[in-house]
Amino acid sequence: MDVSRREFLKTTAAASAFMAMGAPFAWAAQDTADQWVKGVCRFCGTGCGVMVGVKDGKVVQVKGDPNNHNQGFLCLKGALMVPIIYAKDRVTQPLIRKNGKLTPASWDEALNLTAQKFKSVLETDGPDGVAYYGSGQALTEETYLASKIWKAGLKSNNVEGNPRLCMASAVGGYVTTFGKDEPCGSYDDIDAATCFFIIGSNTSECHPILFKRIARRKQSDPNVKIIVVDPRRTNTARIADLHIPFTPGTDLAILNAMAYHIINDELDNPRFYGKYVTFMDNAKNKLAFDDYVKFLQDYTPEKAEKISGVPAATIRKMAQWFAESSATMSLWCMGVNQRIRGVWANNLISNLHLLTGHIGKPGATPFSLTGQPNACGGVRDTGGLSHMLPAGRLIAKKEHRNEMEQLWGLPQDSLNPKPGLHTVALYNALGEGKVKAMVMLCTNPAHSLPNVNRHRKALERDDTFICLIEAFADAETMKYADVVLPPAFWCEREGVYGCSERRYALVGKAIEPPGECRESVHILIELAKRMGVDPKLVDFKSSEDIWNEWRRVSRPTPYNFYGMTRDRLRKMSGIKWPCPTEDHPGTNIRYVRGKDPNVPADHPNKYFFYGKPDGRAVIWMRPYKGAAEEPDSQYPFVLTTGRVIDHWHTGTMTMKVPELKKSFPSAYVEVNDGDARKLGIANGDTIRLETRRDTMDLPARVSDVCLSGLVFVPMHYADKLINKLTLDAFDPGSKQPEYKICAVKIQKV
Amino acid sequence: MAISGLLVHTLREDAPDIERQITGMPAMSSYGIHNDEFIVVVADVPSGQMEAEVDRIKEIDGVLSIYTTYVTLEDEVS
Numbered sequence: 066m067d068v069s070r071r072e073f074l075k076t077t078a079a080a081s082a083f084m085a086m087g088a089p090f091a092w093a094a095q096d097t098a099d100q101w102v103k104g105v106c107r108f109c110g111t112g113c114g115v116m117v118g119v120k121d122g123k124v125v126q127v128k129g130d131p132n133n134h135n136q137g138f139l140c141l142k143g144a145l146m147v148p149i150i151y152a153k154d155r156v157t158q159p160l161i162r163k164n165g166k167l168t169p170a171s172w173d174e175a176l177n178l179t180a181q182k183f184k185s186v187l188e189t190d191g192p193d194g195v196a197y198y199g200s201g202q203a204l205t206e207e208t209y210l211a212s213k214i215w216k217a218g219l220k221s222n223n224v225e226g227n228p229r230l231c232m233a234s235a236v237g238g239y240v241t242t243f244g245k246d247e248p249c250g251s252y253d254d255i256d257a258a259t260c261f262f263i264i265g266s267n268t269s270e271c272h273p274i275l276f277k278r279i280a281r282r283k284q285s286d287p288n289v290k291i292i293v294v295d296p297r298r299t300n301t302a303r304i305a306d307l308h309i310p311f312t313p314g315t316d317l318a319i320l321n322a323m324a325y326h327i328i329n330d331e332l333d334n335p336r337f338y339g340k341y342v343t344f345m346d347n348a349k350n351k352l353a354f355d356d357y358v359k360f361l362q363d364y365t366p367e368k369a370e371k372i373s374g375v376p377a378a379t380i381r382k383m384a385q386w387f388a389e390s391s392a393t394m395s396l397w398c399m400g401v402n403q404r405i406r407g408v409w410a411n412n413l414i415s416n417l418h419l420l421t422g423h424i425g426k427p428g429a430t431p432f433s434l435t436g437q438p439n440a441c442g443g444v445r446d447t448g449g450l451s452h453m454l455p456a457g458r459l460i461a462k463k464e465h466r467n468e469m470e471q472l473w474g475l476p477q478d479s480l481n482p483k484p485g486l487h488t489v490a491l492y493n494a495l496g497e498g499k500v501k502a503m504v505m506l507c508t509n510p511a512h513s514l515p516n517v518n519r520h521r522k523a524l525e526r527d528d529t530f531i532c533l534i535e536a537f538a539d540a541e542t543m544k545y546a547d548v549v550l551p552p553a554f555w556c557e558r559e560g561v562y563g564c565s566e567r568r569y570a571l572v573g574k575a576i577e578p579p580g581e582c583r584e585s586v587h588i589l590i591e592l593a594k595r596m597g598v599d600p601k602l603v604d605f606k607s608s609e610d611i612w613n614e615w616r617r618v619s620r621p622t623p624y625n626f627y628g629m630t631r632d633r634l635r636k637m638s639g640i641k642w643p644c645p646t647e648d649h650p651g652t653n654i655r656y657v658r659g660k661d662p663n664v665p666a667d668h669p670n671k672y673f674f675y676g677k678p679d680g681r682a683v684i685w686m687r688p689y690k691g692a693a694e695e696p697d698s699q700y701p702f703v704l705t706t707g708r709v710i711d712h713w714h715t716g717t718m719t720m721k722v723p724e725l726k727k728s729f730p731s732a733y734v735e736v737n738d739g740d741a742r743k744l745g746i747a748n749g750d751t752i753r754l755e756t757r758r759d760t761m762d763l764p765a766r767v768s769d770v771c772l773s774g775l776v777f778v779p780m781h782y783a784d785k786l787i788n789k790l791t792l793d794a795f796d797p798g799s800k801q802p803e804y805k806i807c808a809v810k811i812q813k814v
Numbered sequence: 815m816a817i818s819g820l821l822v823h824t825l826r827e828d829a830p831d832i833e834r835q836i837t838g839m840p841a842m843s844s845y846g847i848h849n850d851e852f853i854v855v856v857a858d859v860p861s862g863q864m865e866a867e868v869d870r871i872k873e874i875d876g877v878l879s880i881y882t883t884y885v886t887l888e889d890e891v892s
Binding site for chain 2: 125
């Protein structure tokens with residue numbers, strides 16, 4: 066590359082940064098690629114818009130989309146997608162396991178073998194013997210189609226996806242509180258909030274672009290308060306006015322104590338909750354406000370201090386900040402969801418908003434963050450879980466099944482009325498030989514499932530058949546696949562991603578896929594036909610056809626996507642649902658007259674929680690419940706797991722980027738400095754972690770990040786599968802496992 | 815070689831000092847402080863060293879975050 070070209074590229078790089086800031090510049094970046102294709106980042110649930118630069122048929126650059134919510138910003142992961150597309154270990158041809166080894170095969174051989182196995186299991190075991198396990202990284206069209214093939218075509222409701230592991234408790238929280246899933250607000254609320262209540266989220270590392278927006282909001286107005294509730298002093302806590310470390314698993318007590326103080330100090334908003342809220346106990350009895358007050362007597366700040374270790378005065382202070390701000394926005398993620406009472410924790414956060422009226426106004430909203438780029442669109446909204454049908458409909462409800470039968474052209478009462486198995490139950494059933502054939506798409510359960518040794522044994526069984534649609538040969542689950550089908554990856558095909566704020570945006574096709582890779586929708590259609598599914602059910606020529614059916618299916622529901630045409634998505638950088646008509650701009654705030662198209666313009670009340678029969682949201686009386694496996698004398702520490710900024714999930718993508726790999730090259734265990742002193746542990750010492758499930762040796766990283774009694778291990782490393790140690794106890798409501806807490810013994814070896 | 819556009823988000827009071835430290839790094843060029851809190855930086859470093867250079871910036875007191883707005887690997891891919 067000559068100097069002048071290099072200088073030109075440097076100027077372009079600087080221009081992109083100016084563009085990201087929205088700063089005026091006279092020397093705007095000129096395109097260095099032949100073509101720019103609009104897309105969405107492949108990583109977290111923030112859903113940043115990207116522009117994919119193509120030259121000579123290859124992706125050469127990725128930059129932020131200035132017209133999307135991220136305003137041109139990208140984190141390092143998003144900007145470094147190029148080496149992943151061209152990774153040497155891409156799977157580019159179908160593979161069939163023969164004599165223990167995956168060997169190249171033709172598409173016909175691989176598809177026929179899979180179809181034959183499925184037909185055989187369907188014949189011997191019926192629909193309960195087969196399953197589909199999908200992903201919050203699959204396209205909306207892919208999940209909608211797979212769910213339709215299994216539920217309508219094979220009459221099997223064993224349709225699950227990895228969002229069960231990350232977002233199911235948020236779904237349960239929203240549905241039980243508001244009657245409908247997904248957040249009430251949007252990212253725009255960040256720019257108007259005057260108090261941020263961040264609990265169970267390391268936003269800085271897991272959602273860096275949103276962290277930027279929060280940090281910027283704080284800098285624009287020094288009066289903005291940030292509260293971070295987290296047992297680790299993460300980078301997110303660096304900008305907090307109040308960082309509150311607490312004993313892991315005690316958040317329910319803290320949240321109830323905040324409610325106690327809000328009421329006791331008359332910081333509540335009776336005008337709001339008197340008109341728009343119902344109080345309910347765990348048995349779903351409607352109770353009075355006074356009953357709620359009585360319930361909260363067990364959660365005075367002093368009592369909560371004894372449970373959580375958070376001083377009563379601190380609980381009062383954060384309750385006061387929460388209630389007295391002009392607009393409070395709560396943000397949470399896996400720290401709240403991956404718990405055996407994750408749904409309750411979600412309810413209790415929303416309680417605080419309903420109690421104070423901090424909802425439905427700019428900056429005032431409860432807002433869950435998602436971990437994957439399409440957990441919402443891919444799975445939650447289209448009904449890609451074992452108890453759901455598309456657009457919030459439930460398998461258990463006859464009228465919902467009948468509606469879908471009509472929309473799918475099926476005879477009445479032909480859908481299977483029995484919900485399928487949730488993820489942990491599904492893999493348990495696989496281990497027991499009750500589920501015998503499974504298709505997996507875009508997910509790596511042999512790495513990501515909790516207590517993974519147990520589930521790897523299930524995958525290992527000789528009598529199970531696993532067909533894996535997977536782009537990367539180093540995924541752990543490849544070891545257990547009987548057939549591997551190579552999919553087109555990310556910008557090698559077109560489809561839609563839906564992010565945390567209900568924004569759906571198109572991932573445009575920028576390049577052709579390598580080798581024999583095919584679009585996953587075509588793989589699924591072909592499989593369905595060969596399995597004997599009625600061809601009329603899968604009569605789609607393209608993902609756009611599937612999208613258009615999804616729009617029609619969503620139309621009679623409050624999830625209405627009908628106005629989100631493909632043409633609009635091609636032109637715009639995303640639209641937030643509900644979007645009922647082609648001229649509707651999308652919805653920033655739900656449940657409010659004049660803001661949400663589902664609330665009639667002439668509705669007598671300003672707020673209308675239409676997901677509930679009485680139009681009122683629910684303040685739940687949820688008692689304190691600790692972790693499934695508390696530390697004890699034998700296992701005195703708590704093990705928690707999570708992400709680091711430059712890696713993502715099972716590492717099959719980020720470990721391929723040298724810059725990211727070098728940033729965090731190997732696994733480690735983060736140990737509190739005080740605990741390390743007591744145990745004689747120094748930085749770099751090898752530490753043995755032992756839980757009731759397995760042991761693992763890791764180098765120590767000693768710091769003040771973890772609270773005393775807590776250790777943290779990142780989850781990305783295939784050579785150190787920390788999920789061999791984690792627990793698969795799950796929330797009885799959401800069925801989401803408690804990854805965040807298990808008891809562990811640590812010793813220097 | 816990778817060329818990257820970076821936006822370094824800083825505490826306002828620390829921005830001038832942080833910019834001085836960044837411009838002292840051989841691979842980094844500053845395009846100035848903007849809105850009192852963002853420093854526009856271009857990194858031109860051999861592939862594989864970028865992360866280390868970015869880490870050095872992260873460690874400077876007062877740096878809140880670093881955002882990548884552009885990366886070209888044109889001469890590595892083509």
